[in-house]
Structure formats: structure tokens, C-alpha cells
Amino acid sequence: MRLRTYSDAVKALNTLQSNFATVEAIRKSGNRKNVKTLLEMYEWTRRMGYKEEEFDKLNIIHVTGTKGKGSTCSFVESIISQYKDGKRISKIGLYTSPHLKSVRERIVINGKSISEELFTKYFFEVWDRLSTTESDLNEFPELGTGVKPLYFKYLTLLSFHIFMKEGVNTAIYEVGVGGELDSTNIIHCPTACGISSLGIDHTFMLGNTIEEIAWNKAGIFKKGTSAFTVPQVPEAIKVIIDRAKEKEVKSFQIIEPRSDLKEIKLGIPGIFQIGNASLACALASAHLTKLGFENVDISTTLPAEFIKGLEETTLMGRCQLIKEGDNINWYIDGAHTKESVKVSANWFKSVSKRNKRVLMFNQQTRDYETLIKILYNNVYPDITFDHVIFTTNVTWSSGDYSADLVSMNTNKDSVDKLEVQKNLAEIWNELDKNSRKHIFHDIQTSVNFTRSLEGPIDVFVCGSLHLVGGFLVVLDGDNKLQA
Structure with missing residues (x-):
């Protein structure tokens, strides 16, 4: 039998993506997730050889929200890493999404993405178990022979398997979408749960109102668990409080931004990160207390370990600066949401100091018209762009995607015809007649064009994690770049 490689694993994983037609059919039907989603996750777990209660030994912190949940998870992971004692905490797992350059970024142990070797080994262990076990077709008619979970569900199951096999004893899980019916919500007894800032997003799955979205997000709360949220609009807070009572949480607290964090240089830049860092401190404190650590009270001042963890936190692709010699600053x-684009635009406005600027933007699947207008309204008239580039998320000028970035849930015909990019250019032209607009079919060509411009320039790359991921892949290997 031929040895199966990492490339084989990625190719197999990509077959589990929902294609564009399927995603659109679900979106148009208004058929939101139902409880069957979780029942199937429990069934896949059984077929893998686990009971969901076994995952309690991972000591999981569960985090959801519309924006900031990834940053919150990274802050939590960095804080807790300061308390590794080889016993209560020896291996820390982090499960987040989406990935930027490599799918292995989603599954992290002690601050490092799982290696290609281990990813491949465990990927095919799960694959083979699900291939050789069966479900009761009367109860699960859609889980016939050979059927596998969809992409995100599979990676969620894989993360549990990896963390169990590798002896992880603290894990931080970022929700994929929503909470109540998200595939991560098979967690039985987390040590703490948190909700970052909420907004209107994924409406075809979660609902059209902030109340519906808050109800979904608070679905991760569990009986006897400490639960936290950052301040939300009153309508959302009311729903979250009601859900906390319904779920019988141990305690519930609204975490206001900490004033003392203004004196700390957070590892993830941006004044808005203070709210995420404050939530992370509360989650980490509750977790460490539950594990028996002392002197982790944060009610008055932060322990030195917390401060060190916050300062050392890193998160690729979020408010990140990469310098290319003296000529280009890549921001x-x-x-990719209304709220986060506003925050991101204000961040760029606060850090860009050069007179010549370039915008590189794409958003292939969401309301790109609204997002580009939000970006414009939050930088102009303080910031103007000399050049504005609209590109697809295709990685290379050859027309290929990087293997880990293959996406089947976009309309290939639309991408090939540059439909979104042409529409974006028209919208921008109505907003700003002075900047020069450029449309490119791929990220590599966009980067090469930018490098051909006379500098020095500040370049703002935003609008999509898929764009940022492909951008970082293109930049990889260039030793002139400094993060």
C-alpha cells in the first residue's frame, strides 16, 4: 500500500467542502441549521470511538462571537501558556478557523501548528475509522457507507482526536458559526465560556436580528460553567442573560474593557483589542481557578503572568505589519464583516504615515458593496489612496490556488469573469474619482504590480481572510520581509 502523504490528506479534505451550488441552495431556501447537525456530530464521535464526555479531560474554554473571537482565543492561549507546570497544564491546544496559509494552523499545540507528519497520521486515522464503521440508517439515513462529515465538522472531529492522542490538558475552542448548533458545541463541560462582540452576520444560518444571533451564540453556555460576555447592545444582553439562566451557568458576568490594559502594549495591536483582551483575562482566570491555580484573581490588578501573556500574543493576518525594505509597508x-471592516479601516488610518498609499481588496462571497463603502467612509477624507487594486483570491498567476487554500464554495465562473472585481471598481469609482483602479485575476500579479510602483508606499490589504491568506503565501520565502 502506498504511503499516504500530507498532500493526500489535503486533497481528501478538500473533497469535503460544500460546493457553490449547495451553499447557494441552502442560503436561498432559508433552511437554517437544525438539531440534526449536533446529533450527527455525536454519531461521528461515537464512530471514532469516543464518548463526548471524554473530551472533558481536555479542560476546554469555549469562545464565540461575531468579531474578536479569534483574537480572544489567542490572548487566552498566550496567558495560560505562562502557567504551564507540566502537570495541571502541560500541553495547550488551540482550535480556530479559518486558516490563512495552511489548514494545520487550525490545530495548534503549545503555540505551534500541528506538523505535516502528525496531521497526516491523525487525519487518516479518523478517515479510516469513519470508512470502516456504520450508522443506523433508520436513525441517520444520510450517513450511509462512505459518507464523511463536511469540511469544518471533519476538522473539528480531527482536532478532538489529535488533542486526545497528544495528551492536551487545556484546550481553547473557537466556535465556527453561531454556537447553539455549531459542530464545536458537543463539548460537555467546559471550564469557561465567552462571547465576544456581536453583530449581524451569517443571517441565513443564525437569524436576521441581533436577538436571534445572541440566542444562537449563547447556546455554548453549559450548566455549572462560568460564562462571560463583553458589553453588547441592550437587546442582545437581555437575550444572553436569559440564556445564562436557562442554561443554569455557575456564574455570568459582563466584562467591561479594563482601563489598566491601556498601559500595556498588547501583542495584537489596535485599541479595540482591549475589549477582547479583557474578556480573555476573565476566561483565563476562571479556567486557572478551576484547575486549582492560586493568585490568579484579576478583580483589582493583573498578575505579571497575565501581562506577559497579553504582550506576547500573536495572531497572523490581524492588524499585522510586514515591512519590505524601506519601500513598502504592508498593513x-x-x-470581513461590517463591524470588523470599520475597526480595521480606523486602525489603518491611525498607523499609516506615508503620503502614497495603495488599497488591495476583495470579498468574494459576502455583501462586498456594503463593506467597501464602510471602508471608504471610515478612512476618507483623512486617508486617500493613489491606487486601488481589486483582485480575486486565486493565489498564483498560473490560475492555481495554493493546495491548502482551494475553495469550492465560490462561483468559479464569476471568479474567472472577475464579476465581483469589476463591480467593486465601479462602486469605488463613484466614491473616488481620483485614485487609479486596477483589476487583477490573482494575488501574485497584484503583489508584483504593487512592487513595481514608485515608493515609499503604505499598502492596506483587507476584506477577506482568504485574500490575506493567499497574500501571505505569495509573500512567503522573501527574505526582505520583516514582520
Whole structure:
């Protein structure tokens, strides 16, 4: 039998993506997730050889929200890493999404993405178990022979398997979408749960109102668990409080931004990160207390370990600066929601100091018209762009995607015809007649064009994590770049 490689694993994983037609059919039907989603996750777990209660030994912190949940998870992971004692905490797992350059970024142990070797080994262990076990077709008619979970569900199951096999005893899980019916919500007894800032997003799955979205997000709360949220609009807070009572949480607290964090240089830049860092401190404190650590009270001042963890936190593709010699400053942020694009635009406005500027933007699947207008309204008239580039998320000028970035849930015909990019250019032209607009079919060509411009320049890359991921892949290997 031929040895199966990492490339084989990625190719197999990509077959589990929902294609564009399927995603659109679900979106148009208004058929939101139902409880069957979780029942199937429990069934896949059984077929893998686990009971969901076994995952309690991972000591999981569960985090959801519309924006900031990834940053919150990274802050939590960095804080807790300061308390590794080889016993209560020896291996820390982090499960987040989406990935930027490599799918292995989603599954991290002690601050490092799982290696290609281990990813491949465990990927095919799960694959083979699900291939050789069966479900009761009367109860699960859609789980016939050979059927596998969809992409995100599979990676969620894989993360549990990896963390169990590798002896992880603290894990931080970022929700994929929503909470109540998200595939991560098979967690039985987390040590703490948190909700970052909420907004209107994924409406075809979660609902059209902030109340519906808050109800979904608070679905991760569990009986006897400490639960936290950052301040939300009153309508959302009311729903979250009601859900906390319904779920019988141990305690519930609204975490206001900490004033003392203004004196700390957070590892993830941006004044808005203070709210995420404050939530992370509360989650980490509750977790460490539950594990028996002392002197982790944060009610008055932060322990030195917390401060060190916050300062050392890193998160690729979020408010990230990469310098290319003295000529180009690349300012990179994967903002892709209304709220996050506004925050990202204000971040760029606060850090860009050069007179010549370039915008590189794409958003292939969401309301790109609204997002580009939000970006414009939050930088102009303080910031103007000399050049504005609209590109697809295709990685290379050859027309290929990087293997880990293959996406089947976009309309290939639309991408090939540059439909979104042409529409974006028209919208921008109505907003700004002075900047020069450029449309490119791929990220590599966009980067090469930018490098051909006379500098020095500040370049703002935003609108999509998929764009940022492909951008970082293109930049990889260039030793002139400094993060």
C-alpha cells in the first residue's frame, strides 16, 4: 500500500467542502441549521470511538462571537501558556478557523501548528475509522457507507482526536458559526465560556436580528460553567442573560474593557483589542481557578503572568505589519464583516504615515458593496489612496490556488469573469474619482504590480481572510520581509 502523504490528506479534505451550488441552495431556501447537525456530530464521535464526555479531560474554554473571537482565543492561549507546570497544564491546544496559509494552523499545540507528519497520521486515522464503521440508517439515513462529515465538522472531529492522542490538558475552542448548533458545541463541560462582540452576520444560518444571533451564540453556555460576555447592545444582553439562566451557568458576568490594559502594549495591536483582551483575562482566570491555580484573581490588578501573556500574543493576518525594505509597508487585516471592516479601516488610518498609499481588496462571497463603502467612509477624507487594486483570491498567476487554500464554495465562473472585481471598481469609482483602479485575476500579479510602483508606499490589504491568506503565501520565502 502506498504511503499516504500530507498532500493526500489535503486533497481528501478538500473533497469535503460544500460546493457553490449547495451553499447557494441552502442560503436561498432559508433552511437554517437544525438539531440534526449536533446529533450527527455525536454519531461521528461515537464512530471514532469516543464518548463526548471524554473530551472533558481536555479542560476546554469555549469562545464565540461575531468579531474578536479569534483574537480572544489567542490572548487566552498566550496567558495560560505562562502557567504551564507540566502537570495541571502541560500541553495547550488551540482550535480556530479559518486558516490563512495552511489548514494545520487550525490545530495548534503549545503555540505551534500541528506538523505535516502528525496531521497526516491523525487525519487518516479518523478517515479510516469513519470508512470502516456504520450508522443506523433508520436513525441517520444520510450517513450511509462512505459518507464523511463536511469540511469544518471533519476538522473539528480531527482536532478532538489529535488533542486526545497528544495528551492536551487545556484546550481553547473557537466556535465556527453561531454556537447553539455549531459542530464545536458537543463539548460537555467546559471550564469557561465567552462571547465576544456581536453583530449581524451569517443571517441565513443564525437569524436576521441581533436577538436571534445572541440566542444562537449563547447556546455554548453549559450548566455549572462560568460564562462571560463583553458589553453588547441592550437587546442582545437581555437575550444572553436569559440564556445564562436557562442554561443554569455557575456564574455570568459582563466584562467591561479594563482601563489598566491601556498601559500595556498588547501583542495584537489596535485599541479595540482591549475589549477582547479583557474578556480573555476573565476566561483565563476562571479556567486557572478551576484547575486549582492560586493568585490568579484579576478583580483589582493583573498578575505579571497575565501581562506577559497579553504582550506576547500573536495572531497572523490581524492588524499585522510586514515591512519590505524601506519601500513598502504592508498593513494586513482579514476584516470581513461590517463591524470588523470599520475597526480595521480606523486602525489603518491611525498607523499609516506615508503620503502614497495603495488599497488591495476583495470579498468574494459576502455583501462586498456594503463593506467597501464602510471602508471608504471610515478612512476618507483623512486617508486617500493613489491606487486601488481589486483582485480575486486565486493565489498564483498560473490560475492555481495554493493546495491548502482551494475553495469550492465560490462561483468559479464569476471568479474567472472577475464579476465581483469589476463591480467593486465601479462602486469605488463613484466614491473616488481620483485614485487609479486596477483589476487583477490573482494575488501574485497584484503583489508584483504593487512592487513595481514608485515608493515609499503604505499598502492596506483587507476584506477577506482568504485574500490575506493567499497574500501571505505569495509573500512567503522573501527574505526582505520583516514582520
